[in-house]
Amino acid sequence: MNPDASTIAAGAPIEVDLSPVAEGQDIKVFWRGKPIYISHRTKKQIDEARAVNVASLPDPQSDEARVKSGHEQWLVVIGICTHLGCIPIAHEGNYDGFFCPCHGSQYDSSGRIRQGPAPANLPVPPYQFVSDTKIQIG
Amino acid sequence: MSGPSDYQPSNPALQWIERRLPIIGLVHSSFVVYPTPRNLNYWWTFGAILSFMLGMQILTGVILAMHYTPHADLAFKSVELLVRDVNYGWLLRNMHACGASMFFFAVYVHMLRGLYYGSYKEPREVLWILGVIIYLLMMATGFMGYVLPWGQMSFWGATVITNLFSAIPYVGESIVTLLWGGYSVGNPTLNRFFSLHYLLPFVIAGVVVLHVWALHVAGQNNPDGVEPKTEKDTVPFTPHATIKDGFGVACFMLLYAWFIFYMPNYLGDADNYIPANPGVTPPHIVPEWYYLPFYAILRSIPNKLAGVIGMFSAIIILCFLPWLDAARTKSSKYRPLAKQFFWIFVAVCILLGYLGAQPPEGIYVIAGRVLTFCYFAYFLIVLPLLSRIEKPRPVPNSISEAILAKSGKAVASVAVMLVAAGALFFGSLQDARANEGSDKPPGNKWSFAGPFGHYDRGTLQRGLKVYKEVCSSCHGLSYIAFRNLAEAGGPGYSVAQAAAFASDYKVKDGPNDAGDMFERPGRPADYFPSPFPNEQAARAANGGAAPPDLSLITKARSYGRGFPMFIVDFFTQYQEQGPDYVSAVLQGFEDKVPEGVTIPEGSYYNKYFPGHAIKMPKPLSDGQVTYDDGSPTTVAQYSKDVTTFLMWTAEPHMEARKRMGFQVFIFLIIFAGLMYFTKKKVWADSH
Helix, strand or coil, rough: CCHHHHHHHHHCCCEEEECCCCCEEEEEEEEECCCEEEEECCCHHHHHHHHCCCCCCCCCCCCCHHHHCCCCEEEEEEEECCCCCCCEEEECCCCEEEECCCCEEEEEHHHHEECCCCCCCCCCEEEEECCCCCCEEC | CCCCCCCCCCHHHHHHHHCCCCCHHHHHHHHHHCCCCCCCCCHHHHHHHHHHHHHHHHHHHHHHHCCCCCCCCCCHHHHHHHHHHHCCCHHHHHHHHHHHHHHHHHHHHHHHHHCCCCCCCCCCHHHHHHHHHHHHHHHHHHHHHHCCCCCCHHHHHHHHHHHHHCEEEEEHHHHHHHHHHHCCCHHHHHHHHHHHHHHHHHHHHHHHHHHHHHHHHHHCCCCCCCCCCCHHHEEEEHHHHHHHHHHHHHHHHHHHHHHHHHHCCCCCCCCHCCCHHHHCCCCCCCCCHHHHHHHHHHCCCCHHHHHHHHHHHHHHHHHHHEEEEEEECHHHHHCCHHHHHHHHHHHHHHHHHHHHHCCCCHHHHHHHHHHHHHHHHHHHHHHHHHHCCCCCCCCCCCCCHHCCCCCCCCHHHHHHHHHHHEEEEHHHCCCCCCCCCCCCCCCCCCCCCCCCCCCHHHHHHHHHHHHHHHHHHHCCCCCEEEEHHHHCCCCCHHHHHHHHHHHHCCECCCCCCCCCCEEEEECCCCEECCCCCCHHHHHHHCCCCCCCCCCCHHHCCCCCCCCCHHHHHHHHHCCCHHHHHHHHHHHCCCCCCCCCCCCCCCCCEECCCHHHHHHHHCCCCCCCCCCCCCCCHHHHHHHHHHHHHHHHHCCCCCHHHHHHHHHHHHHHHHHHHHHHHHHHHHCCCCC
């Protein structure tokens, strides 16, 4: 009953070109059937994410730990609400991040849970920068 | 099933079989001479009603499975084509979909009856626990069946429910992967759900056999909760219980048929007429009405794991009921306090169901917590306490004594219970779709509304013209074939006219012998070609918003009716939210944007569109389409015509459905009446 070979093969890493994504925009790509949000954050969003007292968060994690150093403007998260799996909407909610329409969880510009029933931050998928404008997810 | 039978068939062939397999004796002792308490009321017919519903679901389900394709890309379409093209496919689907709701409605009545009359008490504990197992199996089966049409609610319901298991520590994620067969809900999930949805009803049937066996060993409970002592206390199962159950089933079928023929979508969610899309979450994910109380419990607990535990224990706690309630008096009829708390408990369940359909915010969250506490308090505090402090009224010595002392009070309690059961049913139906700040569409007078509704041929023909000349440049109609235009209940074209209409279209076919695709004139069997080759092209050409396919649009759009209108709708058969909405949006464009509303670049203001910003420019203007029959060429007339046409594309067999509904009702009313008088005759000397 575990995933079959073709399902696993289809879940191989994908490459995403970031050059068309302007500052303040974000794109949604699918990997392993899951939506991945790639946000080109503004300076304001980054500052907001870093100004928070990490210890006060429900799921304490610093913004630095959630992005690749040298590429702070890029936030890559799996867009699946950690509560019950709905897809949060980007650029909504009170924290300049994501808002889940199902049960009202709100995530900040670092994808961290700030308010609502979700127990954890939006997970960061395994990825690395192949070049300055290209990432490989998986 | 109550001991060896001494039944001997008179026919020698049957005797020969009986000596080798005493099956006729088994049936005879279980369903013919089996002694059944003389004082059973109509709440006891729900056992037979449930058996009938299980049989119905298996029968319609097996036939539906012959036409269904369990594949993520094909499932939605196969269900639609099943409804449109299979002989009486619409009937099968409605029977199966409404049948699930009826099955749950009957099981809730059955369970509450057991709760009220103490049917779980010694010596019926195992009987009761088997019932809880059946209920759990039903929930699993119902959930997986709801996933199969692969609409938006199917997909997102599956996502939310399977994610519940991820709350289990350590093994949760692995369990979810096993359920999905992949990294998310997808084709492997659909395949295994289909397999299990086919399997579980037979498991239920097996447990039902055990349930009936346990029942026939312990004997039936009865409204007075005193065990039968002498032969005077019982009557033989056949003909007494058989005919009474038959009458109960006939009455239940009237309700069932009301949904099948007149309100097939009343209990469903409009979003499930939108094909599943893993990239878009519907604004409110609401389970089917029969899960709502448990969904409310899940959501009212702020911690994810605790919420899941709370939800499951709300069901599992029923297994311990025989030991939580230690009172010696079975029936609440003789327990003045337990009776009152029972009705409070019923009200708590109804209100939880209502809350389960509301958005989880503000007062709803607090109310949900209070009611969740009440739910568990009934089992864990009230019942154990009552069995110690309550002073029950004296119980009659025997059933026959109870019958002699029968007063009119039972009628009142039956009436109260009917009202509460009805409220449970309808209270949980509240559509959770928030209105999102848009105005409610005005109601219209549609020729297809009501029990004798029909499509006006001229309106359909004009609507087709509007679609062809205006809508079809952006919107597809992919479930409609040209041949449908000549079918009964449609626009009333002849076969030759439909063929001529088809030949105006260019349809892509191929590959030919050289391996190339080519274009040829359309044939009656072809479907309306879509204006865009795929969704991405449609999106790119329309500023990022793909124009939806219109085949099902009048069923895929709705708006909340709110309390108490949705109850009124059940009786008036109001089903036209979709057409009202579509027609309102077509006429809702206004140049002047009201203050406080900002419309982004490339969108247009529409009074009735949720959020008011619609990507579609005003599609219709006066005089745009010429009519040959002298009808006014106004936007209002165009909207009415095209909406009627789109109602037909969504529900091409509606006329046949309502016509057959009328025949079925005439038959069922006569049948129920005959059953009633036969029952009276059979029971004449037993009361």
